[in-house]
Amino acid sequence: MNRNKMSFGHVKRFAFILLFGFCQxxxxxxxxxxxxxxxxxxxxxxxxxxxxxxxxxxxxxxxxxxxxxxxxxxxxxxxxxxxxxxxxxxxxxxxxxxxxxxxxxxxxSLNEVVIVGYGEQKKATVTGSISTLKGAELTEVPTSNLSTAVTGKLSGVVTIQTSGRPGADAANIYIRGLSTWVDSSPLIIVDGVERASFSQIDPNEVESISVLKDASSTAVYGVRGANGVILITTKRGKEGVQNISFTAELGGQTPVNIPNFLNSYDHLQLLKVAMINDGKDPSTEPLLSDESLEGFRLNQDPYLYPNIKWYDEVVKPMALIQKYNMNVSGGTKRVKYFVSMGYLNQSGMFKYTDMHDRYNPDTYYKRFNFRSNLDFTINKYQTLSVNVSGRSGEQNGFPNESNVFQTLIAKAPYLYPIFNPDGTYGANIQEPNPIVKIANSGYDNTRTNDYDVVGTLKNDLSFVTDGLELLMNMSYNSSVGSTKSYREQADSYYYNPGTQEYQQIIEFSPLSYSGETSTGSYRNIGLQFQLKYGKTIGKSELNTTLVYNQQNERYSANSPFVLMGYAGRVEYNYDSKYLAEFNIGYNGSENFAPGNQFGVFPAGSFGYVISEEPFMKSLKPVIDFLKIRGSVGLVGNDKVGGDRFLWQGLYSYTAPGSIGSYQNYSFGTTNPSNTGGLVESRSENRNLTWETSLKRNIGIDAKLFKNNLLNITFDLFDEHRTDILMSARSLLNTTGIPSPQYNIGETKNSGFELELNHKNNIGDFEYSVRGLYSFARNEVVDRDDPSGTPDYQKLAGYRIGQYRGYQVLGYFTSEEDIANSPDQSSLGGPIIPGDLKYLDYDEDGQITSADIVPIGYSNIPEIVYSISPEVKWKGFTLSAMLQGAANSSVLFVSNAGYEFGGSAGGGQVTETHKDYWTVDNPNASYPSLHSNATHSNKNTNSFHLKSGNYLRLRNVRLSYSIPESFCNKLKINSINVSISGNNLKTWSEIDDFDPETVSSDGSKGEVYPQQSIYNFGVNIKL
The missing domain is CATH 2.60.40.1120 (Carboxypeptidase-like, regulatory domain)
Known part of the structure; x- marks a missing residue:
C-alpha cells in the first residue's frame, strides 16, 4: 500500500517536472x-x-x-x-x-613602443633593425640563466652554451654572426647603463629585451656598437592597485648526450686489433691474453677484471633545481614601485659528494636577486627614478672539476676498481681515482656580490618650450668575488689480486684551509645627460636627442680608464608615412694613444610606410601595414684585446738564467756571472685605433590581412669591418722583438633574417606560430698573409675560425693502393689498408703540412632557426619550441674522438670505433684502429670534422589558469600551474656529445654537459 503511494508520488513529481520544462x-x-x-x-x-x-x-x-x-x-x-x-x-x-x-x-598595438638607444620609439615608425622580446616569454623557460632563456626567441641572435655547470652555464652571444676574430661580444645595457653581463638577472625582473643590430640603431653607442647592443629594461610600478606575485618552481636536471663507452672486454678486443695494426705483439700485454680476456668477458672477479663505466659511476641521473620569486608593484600619483626578490638553488650532478659530513664538495650554485625600482613625482615638472639591485651568488665545487670530465672520457674501464676489497679507494701509479677527486680532495667556495644603483632625474622643461626635457642619470655598479679553498687527500691503494697486497699510491692528509684568492672585481661609475625635444606641426613630427655620457671603469688591479662620448639623434616623420632618422656618436677611449682617442660614427636611415598611400587602400583587406626601411652608417669596436695600453712599448725584466741567454748580461770571462735585465718585449705603435664597421641594412615590415593574421619582418644586411688589430704576419722578425700590433685586419659579413608571426582564434580556441630564420656568412678579406703563401693556405678568402686540416679522400683499400698514392708516412705510421687517404693538394707526391687546406666551417653556425607554436583553450596553454643551427663544424680529436684517446690503450672507445675497417668490412664507418697516438689518422682532417648541425626540442610548456570564480573565493587574483621542460631532445650527427659543448679545438668534449630540465611551477597573484 505504502509502496503504491510512493510510486504515485514519483509520478506526480515527474509530471510536474515535465510541465515545468514545457512552460520554460x-x-x-x-x-x-x-x-x-x-x-x-x-x-x-x-x-x-x-x-x-x-x-x-x-x-x-x-x-x-x-x-x-x-x-x-x-x-x-x-x-x-x-x-x-x-x-x-x-x-x-x-x-x-x-x-x-x-x-x-x-x-x-598600433602604438607599441620599442626601446632603442637612449629612448623609445613607436614600432610603426622605427627605421632601424631591432629585435624585441617581452619579459613574460623569458619566465616561461625553465632555465637557470637569462642568456640561455633568449635562445631561439630573437632573430639574428646566436647563442652557444658550452657548459652546463651550475653558475657557469651562460651562453656566448653573437649578433649577426662573426665580423672579427678578436672580441665579438655585444654591448650590454641594463636600464640605460652599461653592464658587464646580464646572464644572472632574474627573468622575473625583466620587462623587455631589445637587440640593436644595424648602424642606425647602434651608432649612438659609437666606438662600442659594432658587435650589436642588447638593451635590458626592467619592470616598473604603475599607478593603481597593488599587485603581489609569487612564483615557485621545482625541477629535475638530467645530463644530455652522455657518451656510451664500451665495456672492458670489448675495449681490450679493439686494443688487441690496434696493436697488431701497429706491428706490436699483443702477447706481451698480460691484459690481452686469452685467459684475461675470458675473465673480463665473464666478469669473473671485479678486482682482477674491473669493468668500470666511469661516466655512469660518477654522474647522477638527476639533480634538483629550485627557483622562487616574489614581487610587489603598484603606486599612486606620487610614488610608483616595483620590488622583487628571487632565489635560485641549483644542485650539482656528481655522485659521492655526500660521503661525509665535514664539508660539501657538490658543484652547486645558489643565487639571491634583489631589485627595487622606485619612481617619485617630485612636482609638476620633475620625476626621480631610483633603481637599486643586487645579486649574491655562491658557487661551490671540488678542485679542478673540469679535469674530472677529461678523466671520465680518457680513463679506460679496466684499470682498477673504484673500491678495493677493504673499502679503500682503488688506484694505480699512473691514474688517480676520479672518485677521490670528487669526494675527498677538498672544495672551492666562490662568492660573488654585484650591486647596481641608478638614479635618474627627469625634468620637464615645457615651461621653457613645449616638448623640451632634460634627463640626468648617475650610476654605480660593482662586482666583487673571491674563492676560499680547502684541500685534503684520501688514502688510495693499488690492490694486487694475485698477491692480495696493497701498495699505497696517495697518502692521507687532513682537510686544511689553503687560502683565499680574488676571482676579480669590477667597478663602473657613470654620468649621463640627455636633452630631448619633440615637436609636432600639422602632419610633421620631429624628435631630437642629445646625450653626454661618461664612464669610469676598473677591472681588478688594472688601471682605471675613462670612456667619454656624445651622441645625437634626429627623427622626422611626415604623416607617419615618410620616415627619416640621423644618428651620430662621438666617443673617446683611453685605450688608445692621445690623438687617436676620439672618433665620429654617423648613421642614417629612412622608412616609407607605403600602406598609408591612397593607392594601397584597396589592398587593405590583404595588406594592412607595409613599411620599407633602410640604413647605412659607421660604428666602432674598441674591444681590441690585449693590455690596457696596448699602443705603448713594453719592457720586461728577466731573472738571471743560463749563461749566454740573449735575455741576460754576462760579466767576466773565466767565471762569468749572469745578471738579469730589461728586455723590450713589445714595440710602441701610437697609431693603434678601434675597429671600424660600415653597416648597411634593408628591411621590410608587413602585417597581412585585416586582423594581422600574418606579420612579416625581413632584413638584408652586410658589413665591412676594417682596422682589426693583429700582429703583422708578413714582416720578418729580425730583431728578436715580438711584432707590434697593427690595425690591418679586414673582413666582410652578410646575410638575411626572416621572422614570421601568425595569430588567430576560432571561438575560444586561440593559436599562434612564430618562425625565425637567420643566415650570416663572413669572409676574411685581409689578415696579412705572408708573401709566398699558396692561395689555398691563406686566411684571406675564407671564413673566420674555419678549420684547417687534411682533406680525406677515403680509405686505402690495399697495399697496392698505398704504394701508388702520395707518401704520407711522414705524418705517422705504419700506413696500412683501411687508413685515411689524404689529398695531395700541391701534387708533389708527398703528404705534408703543405697539403693542409680549409675544411668544413667554423664552430659558430651560419644558420640559426626556430619555430614556436602555441595554443590556448579554456585556461589551458600549450607551447613549444623547435630550435636548430646549421653550417657549423665540430672537431673530434683527442679523448673526444680518437680511439683510445690518442694514447696507447689509455682512453675510451665507443660503438663508433667498433665499426672499423677490415677487408671484410670495406664500407666501415671508422678507419683501421691504431694505438699509436701520433699515427697519420690522428692528424686534424675532414674525417674527424663532424657536422655541427642540430635540431632541438628546446622547450615544451603546459599551463592551466585556475578559473576566476574559484580564485575569487580565495580572494586571489589568479593561480597558474605549469609543467615544462627545457633542452629535451637533440637530433644531430654527433651521438656521444652535445654539438655545443665541444670546443673549437676539438679536445673538450670533456666539459660539464648541458642539462635537460623538467619543471613544475605555480604562480599566484594577489
Missing part, C-alpha cells in the same frame, strides 16, 4: 530573439571569424566570410561580446535595434 520552453520561445547582424571595421570592411559570445552564458557564434552572423539569445537583456585579434573587444546589448557592429583596431 514556451516562455523561452516567447522571449527569445534571433539576431542577424554584420561585423565590420572602421572602414566598413567585413571581418570574418569574429567570436560572438553571450555574456555569462555558454554559447556563441562566429561571423562568416562576409562578416555576417546569426545568433538566438534568450532575451533582449542578453549582452553580446564581440572579440577579434588585433581589435578592441566590444559589447552590445541584444535590445539594440541596429546590429552592424563596428570594431575598432587596438590602438595600443
Amino acid at each position: 520552453i514556451v516562455l523561452y520561445g516567447q522571449n527569445s530573439k534571433e539576431i542577424n547582424g554584420t561585423v565590420v571595421d572602421e572602414s566598413g570592411i567585413p571581418l570574418p571569424g569574429v567570436t560572438i559570445l553571450a555574456k555569462g552564458l555558454n554559447f556563441g557564434a562566429t561571423t562568416d566570410f562576409d562578416g555576417q552572423f546569426t545568433i538566438t539569445v534568450p532575451s533582449e537583456n542578453t549582452v553580446l561580446v564581440f572579440s577579434y585579434v588585433g581589435f578592441i573587444t566590444t559589447e552590445k546589448s541584444a535590445s539594440d535595434s541596429s546590429f552592424e557592429v563596428v570594431m575598432v583596431q587596438d590602438i595600443q
